[in-house]
Amino acid sequence: MKKFKVLLLFAAMMFALTGCQGISNAVAEEPSEETVPVLEGHDLMIYCGAGMTNPFEEITQLYKDKTGCEMNVTYANAGQIQSQINTAQEGDLFIAASADELVPVQDVVTRSENLVLHIPVLAVQKGNPLNITGLSDLVRDDIRMVLGDGESVPVGKIANKALADAQIAGQVNVVATLTTAPALATALESDEADATIIWKENAKSLSIVESPEMDKYIKTVVAASLEYSQDDEAVENFLEFLDSDDAKNIWTKNGYEIAE
Known part of the structure; x- marks a missing residue:
């Protein structure tokens, strides 16, 4: 009888050990959480409108930290970027202030994705010391205006259109035209x-x-991929990252609104 009890105890211990090992193996075999693909050795050449420098620098640095992909970004006005794309015939992506800015390079754009809203505003010195209330006030003699270049700067084109629509183009005191x-x-x-x-x-x-x-x-900021790209994997992965909460949070932190 005593021998039988010993055998039962031994069998119970073996069963327990086998069960624990099975559980351990099951835990070990569970798939790990999905992570961003490692892109060490990859690099992207990106053109981005100068007005978006702050958020896009943060976005690209975060992406590089997560994936190891080198991010080579040129910040300039739209006219300069369009000229460089057409002349150099290289690059992976163009982050443009609006879809309108893709027209001069539309033949080499393979895909575009909406990112965030680009909202033009009438801005004045802090505290509004001259009590400017709207576009109609801009014709006053005591108000000095600066505008973006209407040929190369998207917000400059918008300013010219807004002044023309308000029927005050040519009546405002423009002291300088700037390029960013x-x-x-x-x-x-x-x-x-x-x-x-x-x-x-x-x-x-x-x-x-x-x-x-x-x-x-x-307007709506767009990310456009270019036919000159030699790294479809990195382009596709970065476009997916631009649609992530990490990227969207950086945009909104910098005052942008996410495009629907």
């Missing part, structure tokens, strides 16, 4: 001008005049 949106903000900060039409995200140090008449000029 950040430069417009700097001109107001340094008291070189009193008002400008600029992207909302570039007006953080300024005051924005609530002007519903500007709503019709809202």
Whole structure:
């Protein structure tokens, strides 16, 4: 009888050990959480509008940290980027201020994705010392304006259209025409001008005049892939990353609104 009990105890211990090993193996065999593919040795050449420098630098640095992919980004105005794409015939992606900016390079665009809204605003010096209430006030003699270049800067084209639609083009005191949106903000900060039409995200140090008449000029930032790309895997993966919460949070933190 005693021998029988010993055998039962031994069998129970073996069963327990076998069961534990099975559980251990089952846990070990569970698939790990999905991670961003490692892209060490890959690199992307990207063109990006200068007005989006701050958020896009943060986005590309985060992507590089996560994947190891080298990110070579050229920041410039749309005219300069379009010229470089057509002349150099190289590059993977163009982050454009609006779909309109893809027209001069449309023959080499293979795909485009909407990213965020680009919202133009009437901006004035901090505190609005001249009490500017809308576009119609811009004809006053005491108001100095700076505008983006209407040929190469997307927000400059919008400004010209807004002034023309308000029937005040040619009546405002334009003291300078500049080639990037950040430069417009700097001109107001340094008291070189009193008002400008600029992207909302570039007006953080300024005051924005609530002007519903500007709503019709809202654009959508797009990411366009180019036929010159030699790395479809990295392009596709980065486009997916741009649609991630990580990227969207960076855009919104910098004052953008996510496009539907």
